[in-house]
Amino acid sequence: MNAIQNQLEALHSQGNKVLGCFPLYPPLELIHSMGIVPVILWGFKPFFSQVPLADRHVQNYACSVGRYLMEFVLQDKGKSLDGLLMYNACDTLRNLPEIIQKGLGEETVLPLHSFHIPALSMDRSGAKEYLHDRLDELIAWLETTFSAKFSLESFQHSVNLYGQLRQLMLKCQALAGEGKALFSEYAALCETLNFMPLEAQIPALEKFCAQKEANKPAPCNARVLMSGILPPLREVLEILESAGLRIVANDIASMHRAWAYTPAFADDPAAYYADLYENHFPCTTLLPTADRRLAALESLLENSQARAWIFAGEKFCEHEYFELPYVEKALKARGISTLNLEFSLGDEQNLGAMKTRIEAFAEIMND
Amino acid sequence: MAQFNKTDSGKRLTRLITNGYMDNIVKAQEGAFVVWVAIIVPTEIFAGFENVIYSVPESHSALCAGKGVGVPLCEKAENLGYSMDLCSYARIDLGCHFNQGADSPTGGLPKPDLLVSNNNNCTLLAKWFDVYHREWNIPHFVLDIPFCYQAQKTRDMNYIVSQFQDLIRTIEQLSGQTFNPGKMAEAWNHSAQATLHWRRFLKASQNKPSGITAFDSFVQMAPTLTMRGTPELAEHYRLLADEAEERVARCEFPVPNEKYRLLWDNIAPWHQLRKMSTRLKELDANIISATYTYCIGSLEGSLDPLEFVNLSPLEGMARVQNFTICPHGLQLRGQAMKQAIEDMGIDGVVFASNRSCKVYSLMQMDQQRYIQEELGVPTVMIDVDHADARKYSEETAFVRMEALLESIDHARGQA
Numbered sequence: 001m002n003a004i005q006n007q008l009e010a011l012h013s014q015g016n017k018v019l020g021c022f023p024l025y026p027p028l029e030l031i032h033s034m035g036i037v038p039v040i041l042w043g044f045k046p047f048f049s050q051v052p053l054a055d056r057h058v059q060n061y062a063c064s065v066g067r068y069l070m071e072f073v074l075q076d077k078g079k080s081l082d083g084l085l086m087y088n089a090c091d092t093l094r095n096l097p098e099i100i101q102k103g104l105g106e107e108t109v110l111p112l113h114s115f116h117i118p119a120l121s122m123d124r125s126g127a128k129e130y131l132h133d134r135l136d137e138l139i140a141w142l143e144t145t146f147s148a149k150f151s152l153e154s155f156q157h158s159v160n161l162y163g164q165l166r167q168l169m170l171k172c173q174a175l176a177g178e179g180k181a182l183f184s185e186y187a188a189l190c191e192t193l194n195f196m197p198l199e200a201q202i203p204a205l206e207k208f209c210a211q212k213e214a215n216k217p218a219p220c221n222a223r224v225l226m227s228g229i230l231p232p233l234r235e236v237l238e239i240l241e242s243a244g245l246r247i248v249a250n251d252i253a254s255m256h257r258a259w260a261y262t263p264a265f266a267d268d269p270a271a272y273y274a275d276l277y278e279n280h281f282p283c284t285t286l287l288p289t290a291d292r293r294l295a296a297l298e299s300l301l302e303n304s305q306a307r308a309w310i311f312a313g314e315k316f317c318e319h320e321y322f323e324l325p326y327v328e329k330a331l332k333a334r335g336i337s338t339l340n341l342e343f344s345l346g347d348e349q350n351l352g353a354m355k356t357r358i359e360a361f362a363e364i365m366n367d
Numbered sequence: 368m369a370q371f372n373k374t375d376s377g378k379r380l381t382r383l384i385t386n387g388y389m390d391n392i393v394k395a396q397e398g399a400f401v402v403w404v405a406i407i408v409p410t411e412i413f414a415g416f417e418n419v420i421y422s423v424p425e426s427h428s429a430l431c432a433g434k435g436v437g438v439p440l441c442e443k444a445e446n447l448g449y450s451m452d453l454c455s456y457a458r459i460d461l462g463c464h465f466n467q468g469a470d471s472p473t474g475g476l477p478k479p480d481l482l483v484s485n486n487n488n489c490t491l492l493a494k495w496f497d498v499y500h501r502e503w504n505i506p507h508f509v510l511d512i513p514f515c516y517q518a519q520k521t522r523d524m525n526y527i528v529s530q531f532q533d534l535i536r537t538i539e540q541l542s543g544q545t546f547n548p549g550k551m552a553e554a555w556n557h558s559a560q561a562t563l564h565w566r567r568f569l570k571a572s573q574n575k576p577s578g579i580t581a582f583d584s585f586v587q588m589a590p591t592l593t594m595r596g597t598p599e600l601a602e603h604y605r606l607l608a609d610e611a612e613e614r615v616a617r618c619e620f621p622v623p624n625e626k627y628r629l630l631w632d633n634i635a636p637w638h639q640l641r642k643m644s645t646r647l648k649e650l651d652a653n654i655i656s657a658t659y660t661y662c663i664g665s666l667e668g669s670l671d672p673l674e675f676v677n678l679s680p681l682e683g684m685a686r687v688q689n690f691t692i693c694p695h696g697l698q699l700r701g702q703a704m705k706q707a708i709e710d711m712g713i714d715g716v717v718f719a720s721n722r723s724c725k726v727y728s729l730m731q732m733d734q735q736r737y738i739q740e741e742l743g744v745p746t747v748m749i750d751v752d753h754a755d756a757r758k759y760s761e762e763t764a765f766v767r768m769e770a771l772l773e774s775i776d777h778a779r780g781q782a
């Protein structure tokens with residue numbers, strides 16, 4: 001059993017109902033408000049060097065995020081999860097619900113719900129109403145599956161807590177930007193937080209901030225912004241940091257993109273989520289935010305005074321790779337240096353080549 | 368070799384396709400409002416306008432791949448920084464249009480005034496069109512089509528209809544033209560007629576030996592994408608179906624000694640149509656049908672013709688957003704394959720695993736197990752990218768297909 005499974009089993013044995021969610025931006029507040037612990041199914045890379053169960057069901061040209069999550073769910077067989085929730089994001093994920101159900105077989109009953117977030121601006125006709133309808137359906141599913149009850153008061157409470165969480169996440173990032181914490185430490189913290197209940201995440205983040213705030217800012221010239229779906233493996237972050245690069249800001253889907261925008265409470269979950277998805281920090285996986293992405297990156301670069309952009313590409317992720325040439329060209333035109341790194345299953349075996357590239361890049365930046 | 372290249376329908380098809388591409392170039396030069404669409408966008412809507420024309424980049428990419436220029440165009444896109452892992456249709460298209468139509472047999476497509484994509488065939492397509500949206504500063508209208516793991520729900524249909532209405536308003540505003548719903552309804556009728564004839568054409572595969580090959584259907588599906596809503600398409604498919612029936616009546620078969628009746632799962636291998644069909648014929652094998660083409664004119668999980676009674680044209684168009692096989696999930700696709708296997712007397716299934724197309728491919732391993740283990744039909748999986756010939760090895764593929772034929776023989780021996 002790996003560390004994540006241990007964490008989830010512990011959650012379970014404390015009597016929590018655990019809902020595995022994918023991909024990154026499910027309606028967390030809503031789920032939490034109904035007394036269910038949402039966990040986003042990412043961050044398995046350090047625990048699986050191979051994915052034999054997933055390999056029985058999907059070809060090796062599915063991204064590693066999808067393959068790891070399948071491996072986890074199929075190995076777990078519902079031991080630590082009480083249900084699965086997925087929403088539409090990409091072509092790989094779209095196929096997974098049915099494949100996972102096949103893989104689990106008839107003997108494992110793991111309730112699964114597919115949620116649809118409108119992939120268009122909420123100003124388009126029908127979008128808000130449709131989201132409303134799908135959220136009602138989700139609430140009904142959660143109520144039935146988990147014998148839970150939705151209440152506006154609890155929702156408001158959860159919205160407030162998630163608001164705190166978002167602010168703390170941003171604070172941790174800022175500490176890394178100032179050189180009071182290492183980005184690798186912050187990323188490692190995020191990995192563990194994801195499998196904790198929200199009530200434990202907040203104090204853990206507060207503790208991290210309190211510990212780091214007193215630190216003296218480390219000087220650094222080579223300030224970089226990192227983009228991607230997930231942060232690279234800790235080993236890679238450490239290579240970057242030992243090469244003298246400081247990740248002062250990030251546009252990583254599981255990190256800054258997820259936490260940067262906090263909607264105000266609305267006494268209707270549909271209005272709250274319409275606001276969240278409409279004004280979300282731009283993400284390659286949220287189609288209507290695409291037009292705002294370059295401007296958002298530019299302002300991150302400006303505010304953090306980063307001079308370089310590192311793209312941590314998830315191999316086979318079309319959403320990320322279609323935007324890469326455009327972003328890269330635009331940033332280069334502004335004098336920003338760029339480095340493309342690509343990550344896939346089994347990276348830990350190829351760290352040598354990556355190290356050489358990172359060091360060469362750092363050398364140029366430090367010159 | 369697929370026979371319809373040489374027949375009247377083959378010749379008529381070449382004329383229709385060539386004229387279609389040329390007409391579009393001329394009309395665009397004369398001021399028509401040009402829309403680029405993803406294949407399932409309901410192009411009948413454009414017929415409701417006086418002077419709106421559309422082009423289909425996916426179809427154009429298939430044409431490029433079929434004419435042997437897929438690889439150089441992919442390479443051009445890769446040189447611009449587009450990853451080799453992206454769908455080859457997209458790479459061909461980007462390689463072509465960021466090089467002023469270079470290498471395209473048609474000189475490329477007329478530059479669009481509007482891009483219309485959807486996320487039901489694949490989400491990738493919206494990202495691909497977004498590239499042009501940014502580079503050329505052209506509006507991009509995305510149709511959000513909720514994926515149906517089961518039959519489409521009324522609320523989904525209504526949501527889609529409201530987006531179609533939005534699209535109509537958008538085109539009115541951008542083009543300055545007024546929409547005429549009567550003309551759209553007429554186009555919709557032509558499409559409905561065309562699909563009925565298409566299904567009649569496909570029925571020729573039920574004959575033993577089959578009256579057609581899947582390769583014929585691959586070639587002949589092109590105008591479904593580029594000429595939907597026109598009387599010419601309905602007429603072409605009428606003649607095509609008549610011709611197929613007549614050939615069967617005259618006992619003219621593409622693989623006269625047909626010993627193995629195969630089903631193809633995935634997009635057509637555009638760069639291999641001639642070679643693959645010829646080589647299979649030498650083995651007395653015929654891929655008589657394909658999930659890619661038998662879905663046209665049917666609804667999710669069934670091979671039966673569409674029924675649109677009681678639906679308005681916009682509602683009917685919303686229903687057919689689920690008409691191709693790509694937007695089907697594992698269960699519905701398995702259901703349709705089962706029906707195809709039974710109706711057509713399929714001996715074996717070729718799963719073409721296609722690195723470009725995740726929506727189509729990432730369920731084939733389970734589908735293969737289902738067909739092989741639960742239905743007891745021999746299967747094989749081969750690697751074929753539909754448009755990037757670099758990702759295909761003919762010898763490896765044929766070693767596997769020959770093994771499939773052997774397992775069919777073996778199964779027969781045991782029967």
Ligand code: SF4
Pocket residue numbers: 023063064065066089090091092093229285314316317318319320
């Ligand atoms: S990394 Fe990309 S392809 Fe993979 S699951 Fe996420 S969005 Fe989909």
Ligand code: SF4
Pocket residue numbers: 425454455456457488489491492634693723724725726727
């Ligand atoms: S081939 Fe597949 S991935 Fe490519 S555009 Fe078509 S549906 Fe999308």
